[in-house]
Amino acid sequence: GDSVTQMEGPVTLSEEAFLTINCTYTATGYPSLFWYVQYPGEGLQLLLKATKADDKGSNKGFEATYRKETTSFHLEKGSVQVSDSAVYFCALSGRTGGFKTIFGAGTRLFVKA
Amino acid sequence: SAVISQKPSRDICQRGTSLTIQCQVDSQVTMMFWYRQQPGQSLTLIATANQGSEATYESGFVIDKFPISRPNLTFSTLTVSNMSPEDSSIYLCSSKTGDSSYNEQFFGPGTRLTVL
Numbered sequence: 001g002d003s004v005t006q007m008e009g010p011v012t013l014s015e016e017a018f019l020t021i022n023c024t025y026t027a028t029g030y031p032s033l034f035w036y037v038q039y040p041g042e043g044l045q046l047l048l049k050a051t052k053a054d055d056k057g058s059n060k061g062f063e064a065t066y067r068k069e070t071t072s073f074h075l076e077k078g079s080v081q082v083s084d085s086a087v088y089f090c091a092l093s094g095r096t097g098g099f100k101t102i103f104g105a106g107t108r109l110f111v112k113a
Numbered sequence: 114s115a116v117i118s119q120k121p122s123r124d125i126c127q128r129g130t131s132l133t134i135q136c137q138v139d140s141q142v143t144m145m146f147w148y149r150q151q152p153g154q155s156l157t158l159i160a161t162a163n164q165g166s167e168a169t170y171e172s173g174f175v176i177d178k179f180p181i182s183r184p185n186l187t188f189s190t191l192t193v194s195n196m197s198p199e200d201s202s203i204y205l206c207s208s209k210t211g212d213s214s215y216n217e218q219f220f221g222p223g224t225r226l227t228v229l
Contacts, residue, residue, distance in 0.1 A: 031214055043205060043220035043222045044156075044220040046218070089155065089156070093216075099212050099213060099216075100146070100158065101218050103155050105154070106155050108153075
């Protein structure tokens, strides 16, 4: 079945450092790909998404590109802030899963001032 | 977009009792879901709440333990029955405005349940 694998955390960075969180997926067909973020004490919210190959999703300085050839959707940010400290979930939704969203394990990010 | 509220936000319950969690969406939505999130873990889908019919449960979850209602397109409840300490978790309500793969999901703030 469809699945999502993302890098284990926690990831600890200093403010203004470059961030990459790796995400790869296994799916039949052409799923949509998402990054969700969960700030401390809050529910999940959509950070960005891409619905077809080579699409780039972006929001709040974060970017991720849908790479079908490598089945990847890595999250990047050029300069992280303390306020970016959160848990980041890579996810996919596709026809074979009945359009249910399948989430990765989550990667906790700590940004130090 | 959809704004989702849940009640209660947290509760501490005794073993063997039941708790019903309410989920209210501020607009009509096609799909509603219930998830469980253990501390520091990812989300596990419990079931899809179907309007006007029985919920669709994922492997490992059964109706007797987690009965779900969805009387209309904006409201659902999840009951955690005959609770044990292993049921201590955060329970999340979620919705999608459409049933396509590109529709994002919206999440409630969660209900933190502790079972003693």
